[in-house]
Amino acid sequence: MNSNLLSPFPSDTPIAIAIVGGGVWGQTLAQLAGDRHHQVKIWSRRGDLTLPEALAGASLVLSAVSMKGVKPVVEQVQACGLEPSTVIVTVTKGLDPSDRITPSQLWQQAFPQHSVVVLAGPNLSKEINQGLPAATTVASQNPQAAQWVQQVFSSSRFRVYTNDDPLGVELGGTLKNVLAIAAGVCDGLHLGTNAKAALLTRGLTEMIRIGTHWGAKPETFYGLSGLGDLLATCNSPLSRNYQVGYQLAQEKPLWEILDHLEGTAEGINTTEVLVQLAQTHHIPIPICTQVDLLLQGKISPHQAVHALMLRDIKPES
Numbered sequence: 001m002n003s004n005l006l007s008p009f010p011s012d013t014p015i016a017i018a019i020v021g022g023g024v025w026g027q028t029l030a031q032l033a034g035d036r037h038h039q040v041k042i043w044s045r046r047g048d049l050t051l052p053e054a055l056a057g058a059s060l061v062l063s064a065v066s067m068k069g070v071k072p073v074v075e076q077v078q079a080c081g082l083e084p085s086t087v088i089v090t091v092t093k094g095l096d097p098s099d100r101i102t103p104s105q106l107w108q109q110a111f112p113q114h115s116v117v118v119l120a121g122p123n124l125s126k127e128i129n130q131g132l133p134a135a136t137t138v139a140s141q142n143p144q145a146a147q148w149v150q151q152v153f154s155s156s157r158f159r160v161y162t163n164d165d166p167l168g169v170e171l172g173g174t175l176k177n178v179l180a181i182a183a184g185v186c187d188g189l190h191l192g193t194n195a196k197a198a199l200l201t202r203g204l205t206e207m208i209r210i211g212t213h214w215g216a217k218p219e220t221f222y223g224l225s226g227l228g229d230l231l232a233t234c235n236s237p238l239s240r241n242y243q244v245g246y247q248l249a250q251e252k253p254l255w256e257i258l259d260h261l262e263g264t265a266e267g268i269n270t271t272e273v274l275v276q277l278a279q280t281h282h283i284p285i286p287i288c289t290q291v292d293l294l295l296q297g298k299i300s301p302h303q304a305v306h307a308l309m310l311r312d313i314k315p316e317s
């Protein structure tokens with residue numbers, strides 16, 4: 001039986017995709033979709049194509065803008081309008097600072113009748129651009145939409161899994177950026193393998209604590225978008241968030257690091273939102289709190305390490 005007859009999302013034929021956001025990740029995803037022979041148009045605010053031109057006829061709209069661009073871009077897409085059947089995919093890893101909600105929640109609020117799919121995983125774009133294999137996760141309130149996006153992007157070099165916890169998938173990719181800054185500090189100070197293992201393990205505990213408070217499933221954080229992305233970004237100098245931490249450990253001021261950084265380090269804004277949220281709800285996230293103080297220039301990297309090591313002793317849970 002042809003499974004396409006059962007699904008509102010036919011999978012075997014090339015489709016028209018509009019990618020909004022022409023940064024490195026948007027371009028990499030365009031390449032992956034192009035490899036599958038989909039027709040891809042990229043809209044970026046400095047490009048020649050207008051947004052209505054990019055969106056025309058697209059059955060999948062993928063947002064790859066950085067967090068600060070999500071709200072303005074959602075509004076622009078709303079002004080253009082979308083066909084009811086268009087599936088929205090978001091790959092942004094961040095938190096909205098005013099509403100303290102995720103990018104997919106912003107898209108869903110603006111397009112309540114549309115299927116919104118989150119795509120996140122250990123996906124350092126430079127490695128994927130070199131043709132190296134990678135895996136990722138897609139998740140949605142609408143499982144059929146997630147399966148369709150899985151089929152659209154799956155290839156011999158990009159293995160796509162589905163997951164039924166979109167919030168957990170999105171928060172995994174977002175929260176690990178804060179720990180990637182901490183990991184960069186740890187490596188920049190040459191604190192060793194034991195310290196790094198402790199940092200990542202306790203960091204994952206903090207991700208689960210805050211993520212489950214938000215309503216995500218704990219097990220999602222042990223998957224590709226949680227532990228997987230944590231391992232990738234906390235161990236790779238290709239990660240911009242890791243680079244920020246590494247250079248903070250060399251006592252460089254944040255403004256100077258950001259001046260030379262290629263692309264966006266979302267963990268910086270995420271840290272601020274996260275720590276505010278954790279304080280409001282009395283959720284202990286000591287590592288993220290030290291990252292926040294460090295980013296604000298209130299403590300030195302060595303003081304952050306001391307503060308963490310000298311916390312009250314307690315059970316591991």
Ligand SMILES: NC(=O)C1=CN([C@@H]2O[C@H](COP(=O)(O)OP(=O)(O)OC[C@H]3O[C@@H](n4cnc5c(N)ncnc54)[C@H](O)[C@@H]3O)[C@@H](O)[C@H]2O)C=CC1
Pocket residue numbers: 021022023024025026044045064065066067068069070072073091092093094123124125126262263264266
């Ligand atoms: N680069 C990577 O390896 C990965 C990145 N991500 C996430 O994807 C998102 C994008 O990342 P990158 O492409 O690396 O960042 P980038 O900094 O290279 O690109 C960001 C894009 O957003 C656009 N943008 C920002 N504000 C805008 C606005 N107001 N209106 C229109 N466009 C706006 C910029 O023009 C730029 O094209 C981030 O949230 C990042 O965490 C996720 C997985 C992998």
Ligand SMILES: O=C(CO)COP(=O)(O)O
Pocket residue numbers: 093121122123124125177180229232233238239240241242264265266
């Ligand atoms: O999220 C990423 C890989 O999955 C990219 O990490 P950075 O944003 O820290 O470069």
